[in-house]
Amino acid sequence: xxxxxxxxxxxxxxxxxxxxxxxxxxxxxxxxxxxxxxxxxxxxxxxxxxxxxxxxxxxxxxxxxxxxxxxxxxxxxxxxxxxxxxxxxxxxxxxxxxxxxxxxxxxxxxxxxxxxxxxxxxxxxxxxxxxxxxxxxxxxxxxxxxxxxxxxxxxxxxxxxxxxxxxxxxxxxxxxxxxxxxxxxxxxxxxxxxxxxxxxxxxxxxxxxxxxxxxxxxxxxxxxxxxxxxxxxxxxxxxxxxxxxxxxxxxxxx
Numbered sequence: 734x735x736x737x738x739x740x741x742x743x744x745x746x747x748x749x750x751x752x753x754x755x756x757x758x759x760x761x762x763x764x765x766x767x768x769x770x771x772x773x774x775x776x777x778x779x780x781x782x783x784x785x786x787x788x789x790x791x792x793x794x795x796x797x798x799x800x801x802x803x804x805x806x807x808x809x810x811x812x813x814x815x816x817x818x819x820x821x822x823x824x825x826x827x828x829x830x831x832x833x834x835x836x837x838x839x840x841x842x843x844x845x846x847x848x849x850x851x852x853x854x855x856x857x858x859x860x861x862x863x864x865x866x867x868x869x870x871x872x873x874x875x876x877x878x879x880x881x882x883x884x885x886x887x888x889x890x891x892x893x894x895x896x897x898x899x900x901x902x903x904x905x906x907x908x909x910x911x912x913x914x915x916x917x918x919x920x921x922x923x924x925x926x927x928x929x930x931x932x933x934x935x936x937x938x939x940x941x942x943x944x945x946x947x948x949x950x951x952x953x954x955x956x957x958x959x960x961x962x963x964x965x966x967x968x969x970x971x972x973x974x975x976x977x978x979x980x981x982x983x984x985x986x987x
Contacts, residue, residue, distance in 0.1 A: 736760040739871070740792065742809070743800035744774040747823055750849035751798060754874030756780050764790045764813075787812040792835075794818050798871070799835070803827045803986070810834040819864055821871060825891060826986025828884060829860060841868045842884065844891045847898045849875040857881055857890035892979035900975055905930060 736759050741748045744765040752761055752774075762783035765771045771784040785791075793815025799822040801809055806827060817837035823845055824832075832840050841860030848854045854876035858868050865880050872878040881887050905926050912922040936945055950956040963969075 738762065738795065740764060740795045740797045741800055742790075742797055742813070744770055745800060747845065747849060748798070748800035749774060749777060750845075750852075750854070750875055751800065751823075751871075752778050752782070754849075754852060755871065758874075762795075791815050792817040792837075796867075797821070797835075797837070799824060799832070806831065806834055819861075819867070821860075821864075821868060825895065826888075826983045828987045831987065839864050842887055843868070843872055843878075844887060844895045845872065845875060846895050852876055855879070855894040857887050857894060859884055859887045888983040889976070889980050891983050892976045896975075896979045900972065901930070 738760040739755060740762040741752060742764045744763050748763065752763070755761060756778060760783075761778075761780075762785060763771060763774055764785045764787060765774070766787055768784070768786065771786075775782050775784060787809060790813050792813045795815075795817050796819050797813075797817045799806075799820060801824070803824045803826060806824065813835055815836070817835065819839045819841070820832060820835055820837035821841045821843055822832050823843050825844065827842070829840050829842055832842070839861040841858060841864050843856055843858050845854040845856040849856075852875055854872070856872040856876060856878040858865075858872060858878055859881045860868065869878050869880060879890075881890060908929075909919075909922040909926045912925070913919050917925075940948070946960070950960055
Protein backbone atom coordinates (compact mmCIF):
# COMPACT_ATOMS: atom_id res chain seq x y z
CA UNK A 734 0.00 0.00 0.00
CA UNK A 735 1.33 3.43 -0.97
CA UNK A 736 2.15 5.63 2.00
CA UNK A 737 0.72 9.13 2.37
CA UNK A 738 3.42 11.71 1.67
CA UNK A 739 4.38 14.52 4.04
CA UNK A 740 6.79 17.34 3.18
CA UNK A 741 8.84 18.92 5.96
CA UNK A 742 10.08 22.43 5.23
CA UNK A 743 13.24 22.90 7.27
CA UNK A 744 15.73 20.39 8.63
CA UNK A 745 16.32 21.45 12.23
CA UNK A 746 15.67 19.63 15.51
CA UNK A 747 11.88 19.87 15.41
CA UNK A 748 11.76 18.66 11.81
CA UNK A 749 13.96 15.70 12.76
CA UNK A 750 11.80 14.86 15.80
CA UNK A 751 8.68 14.90 13.64
CA UNK A 752 10.36 12.84 10.94
CA UNK A 753 11.44 10.22 13.49
CA UNK A 754 7.85 9.88 14.64
CA UNK A 755 6.36 9.84 11.14
CA UNK A 756 8.87 7.75 9.20
CA UNK A 757 7.19 4.38 9.80
CA UNK A 758 3.83 5.38 8.38
CA UNK A 759 4.53 8.16 5.87
CA UNK A 760 6.72 8.81 2.86
CA UNK A 761 8.85 11.85 3.72
CA UNK A 762 10.26 14.73 1.71
CA UNK A 763 12.46 17.35 3.36
CA UNK A 764 13.10 20.77 1.85
CA UNK A 765 16.18 22.70 2.95
CA UNK A 766 18.91 25.10 1.89
CA UNK A 767 21.94 22.86 1.87
CA UNK A 768 22.53 19.45 0.30
CA UNK A 769 25.05 18.35 2.93
CA UNK A 770 22.68 19.23 5.77
CA UNK A 771 19.86 17.35 4.07
CA UNK A 772 22.13 14.31 3.69
CA UNK A 773 23.07 14.55 7.37
CA UNK A 774 19.36 14.75 8.23
CA UNK A 775 18.72 11.58 6.21
CA UNK A 776 21.61 9.79 7.94
CA UNK A 777 20.27 10.70 11.40
CA UNK A 778 16.81 9.56 10.38
CA UNK A 779 18.10 6.20 9.20
CA UNK A 780 15.85 5.84 6.17
CA UNK A 781 15.89 7.12 2.61
CA UNK A 782 13.92 10.33 2.06
CA UNK A 783 13.30 12.67 -0.83
CA UNK A 784 15.65 15.63 -0.43
CA UNK A 785 14.79 18.93 -2.13
CA UNK A 786 16.49 22.33 -2.16
CA UNK A 787 14.46 25.53 -1.92
CA UNK A 788 15.48 26.33 -5.49
CA UNK A 789 13.41 23.31 -6.62
CA UNK A 790 10.68 23.44 -3.98
CA UNK A 791 7.24 22.54 -5.36
CA UNK A 792 4.40 22.19 -2.82
CA UNK A 793 1.34 21.90 -5.04
CA UNK A 794 -1.20 19.44 -3.61
CA UNK A 795 1.11 18.40 -0.76
CA UNK A 796 0.72 18.13 3.02
CA UNK A 797 3.51 20.37 4.32
CA UNK A 798 4.83 20.91 7.83
CA UNK A 799 6.58 24.25 8.26
CA UNK A 800 9.54 23.90 10.64
CA UNK A 801 11.64 27.01 9.95
CA UNK A 802 12.39 29.96 12.23
CA UNK A 803 9.50 32.46 12.36
CA UNK A 804 11.81 35.20 11.09
CA UNK A 805 12.48 33.16 7.92
CA UNK A 806 8.84 32.88 6.84
CA UNK A 807 8.81 35.88 4.51
CA UNK A 808 12.12 34.77 2.98
CA UNK A 809 11.14 31.20 2.13
CA UNK A 810 7.48 31.76 1.22
CA UNK A 811 8.21 33.06 -2.33
CA UNK A 812 10.44 30.03 -2.97
CA UNK A 813 7.62 27.51 -2.48
CA UNK A 814 5.88 27.01 -5.81
CA UNK A 815 2.26 25.92 -6.10
CA UNK A 816 -0.60 25.59 -3.63
CA UNK A 817 -0.33 23.08 -0.80
CA UNK A 818 -3.30 20.92 0.13
CA UNK A 819 -2.63 21.61 3.84
CA UNK A 820 -0.04 23.56 5.79
CA UNK A 821 0.85 22.64 9.37
CA UNK A 822 3.07 25.20 11.11
CA UNK A 823 5.15 24.86 14.28
CA UNK A 824 6.25 28.51 14.16
CA UNK A 825 5.86 30.19 17.56
CA UNK A 826 3.94 33.46 17.59
CA UNK A 827 3.00 33.19 13.91
CA UNK A 828 -0.72 33.61 13.33
CA UNK A 829 -2.87 31.66 10.92
CA UNK A 830 -3.28 34.89 8.95
CA UNK A 831 0.50 35.29 8.65
CA UNK A 832 0.80 31.73 7.34
CA UNK A 833 -1.17 32.78 4.27
CA UNK A 834 2.17 34.07 2.96
CA UNK A 835 2.43 30.45 1.78
CA UNK A 836 -0.37 29.37 -0.53
CA UNK A 837 -2.46 26.48 0.80
CA UNK A 838 -6.09 25.40 0.91
CA UNK A 839 -6.14 24.85 4.67
CA UNK A 840 -3.97 25.82 7.64
CA UNK A 841 -3.16 24.53 11.13
CA UNK A 842 -0.93 25.99 13.84
CA UNK A 843 0.84 23.56 16.17
CA UNK A 844 2.91 24.22 19.28
CA UNK A 845 5.03 21.21 20.25
CA UNK A 846 7.72 21.34 22.93
CA UNK A 847 11.28 20.15 23.45
CA UNK A 848 10.17 16.66 24.55
CA UNK A 849 9.34 15.95 20.90
CA UNK A 850 12.95 14.77 20.66
CA UNK A 851 11.98 11.88 22.96
CA UNK A 852 8.53 11.31 21.42
CA UNK A 853 6.95 12.87 24.52
CA UNK A 854 5.84 16.30 23.31
CA UNK A 855 2.65 17.96 24.48
CA UNK A 856 1.41 19.68 21.33
CA UNK A 857 -1.41 22.22 21.15
CA UNK A 858 -3.22 22.68 17.81
CA UNK A 859 -5.68 25.07 16.21
CA UNK A 860 -6.88 25.74 12.66
CA UNK A 861 -9.26 24.46 10.00
CA UNK A 862 -11.52 21.94 11.73
CA UNK A 863 -11.64 19.60 8.74
CA UNK A 864 -7.92 18.99 9.27
CA UNK A 865 -8.34 18.10 12.96
CA UNK A 866 -8.22 14.26 12.64
CA UNK A 867 -5.13 14.22 10.40
CA UNK A 868 -3.41 16.98 12.40
CA UNK A 869 -3.86 15.03 15.63
CA UNK A 870 -2.52 11.89 13.95
CA UNK A 871 0.59 13.73 12.74
CA UNK A 872 1.47 15.32 16.05
CA UNK A 873 0.58 12.29 18.18
CA UNK A 874 3.56 10.71 16.41
CA UNK A 875 5.75 12.83 18.73
CA UNK A 876 3.69 12.52 21.93
CA UNK A 877 0.30 13.84 23.02
CA UNK A 878 -1.76 16.42 21.13
CA UNK A 879 -4.71 18.63 22.06
CA UNK A 880 -6.97 20.51 19.62
CA UNK A 881 -7.98 23.95 20.92
CA UNK A 882 -10.76 26.35 19.95
CA UNK A 883 -8.91 29.58 19.18
CA UNK A 884 -5.54 31.15 18.51
CA UNK A 885 -5.78 32.94 21.87
CA UNK A 886 -5.95 29.53 23.56
CA UNK A 887 -2.97 28.35 21.51
CA UNK A 888 -0.90 31.34 22.63
CA UNK A 889 -1.75 30.53 26.26
CA UNK A 890 -0.84 26.89 25.61
CA UNK A 891 2.46 28.09 24.16
CA UNK A 892 3.18 29.82 27.46
CA UNK A 893 2.33 26.65 29.41
CA UNK A 894 3.35 23.52 27.51
CA UNK A 895 5.58 25.12 24.88
CA UNK A 896 7.75 27.19 27.23
CA UNK A 897 7.14 24.95 30.24
CA UNK A 898 10.28 22.79 29.86
CA UNK A 899 12.41 25.90 30.51
CA UNK A 900 10.48 26.71 33.68
CA UNK A 901 10.75 23.14 34.95
CA UNK A 902 14.46 23.14 34.11
CA UNK A 903 14.91 26.20 36.33
CA UNK A 904 13.06 24.47 39.17
CA UNK A 905 15.07 21.27 38.68
CA UNK A 906 18.35 23.18 38.81
CA UNK A 907 17.27 25.17 41.85
CA UNK A 908 16.23 22.04 43.78
CA UNK A 909 19.55 20.39 42.97
CA UNK A 910 21.47 23.51 44.01
CA UNK A 911 19.56 23.57 47.28
CA UNK A 912 20.56 19.99 48.05
CA UNK A 913 24.20 20.76 47.24
CA UNK A 914 24.11 23.84 49.47
CA UNK A 915 22.99 21.66 52.36
CA UNK A 916 25.85 19.20 51.77
CA UNK A 917 24.81 16.62 49.13
CA UNK A 918 27.30 15.75 46.41
CA UNK A 919 26.42 17.32 43.03
CA UNK A 920 26.30 13.99 41.16
CA UNK A 921 24.01 12.48 43.81
CA UNK A 922 21.76 15.55 43.74
CA UNK A 923 21.40 15.24 39.96
CA UNK A 924 20.54 11.53 40.15
CA UNK A 925 17.90 12.19 42.80
CA UNK A 926 16.44 15.17 40.93
CA UNK A 927 16.13 13.18 37.68
CA UNK A 928 14.46 10.30 39.50
CA UNK A 929 12.09 12.76 41.16
CA UNK A 930 10.99 14.27 37.83
CA UNK A 931 10.60 10.87 36.19
CA UNK A 932 8.34 9.57 38.95
CA UNK A 933 6.42 12.82 39.27
CA UNK A 934 5.77 12.81 35.52
CA UNK A 935 3.92 9.52 35.90
CA UNK A 936 2.02 10.49 39.06
CA UNK A 937 0.72 13.78 37.67
CA UNK A 938 -0.98 11.95 34.79
CA UNK A 939 -3.67 10.58 37.09
CA UNK A 940 -3.56 12.65 40.30
CA UNK A 941 -4.61 16.30 40.65
CA UNK A 942 -1.67 18.47 41.80
CA UNK A 943 -3.49 19.54 44.97
CA UNK A 944 -4.17 15.92 45.95
CA UNK A 945 -0.60 14.90 45.12
CA UNK A 946 0.70 17.65 47.38
CA UNK A 947 -1.65 16.64 50.20
CA UNK A 948 -0.56 13.00 49.88
CA UNK A 949 3.06 13.98 50.50
CA UNK A 950 2.65 16.69 53.12
CA UNK A 951 2.05 15.41 56.66
CA UNK A 952 1.27 17.81 59.55
CA UNK A 953 4.38 19.53 60.91
CA UNK A 954 6.65 17.47 58.65
CA UNK A 955 9.60 18.23 56.40
CA UNK A 956 7.47 18.67 53.28
CA UNK A 957 5.19 21.15 55.06
CA UNK A 958 8.25 23.18 56.12
CA UNK A 959 9.65 23.22 52.59
CA UNK A 960 6.26 23.96 51.03
CA UNK A 961 5.79 26.91 53.35
CA UNK A 962 9.18 28.26 52.28
CA UNK A 963 8.15 28.01 48.61
CA UNK A 964 4.93 29.92 49.26
CA UNK A 965 6.79 32.57 51.26
CA UNK A 966 9.24 32.99 48.38
CA UNK A 967 6.40 33.57 45.93
CA UNK A 968 6.97 30.51 43.76
CA UNK A 969 3.26 30.10 42.99
CA UNK A 970 2.88 33.75 41.94
CA UNK A 971 6.13 33.58 39.99
CA UNK A 972 4.86 30.64 37.94
CA UNK A 973 1.60 32.40 37.20
CA UNK A 974 3.47 35.55 36.17
CA UNK A 975 5.68 33.46 33.88
CA UNK A 976 2.59 32.25 31.99
CA UNK A 977 1.26 35.81 31.82
CA UNK A 978 4.55 37.21 30.48
CA UNK A 979 5.03 34.45 27.91
CA UNK A 980 1.44 34.83 26.67
CA UNK A 981 1.90 38.59 26.35
CA UNK A 982 5.10 38.04 24.37
CA UNK A 983 3.31 35.62 22.03
CA UNK A 984 0.71 38.31 21.37
CA UNK A 985 3.45 40.84 20.60
CA UNK A 986 5.17 38.53 18.11
CA UNK A 987 2.18 38.38 15.75
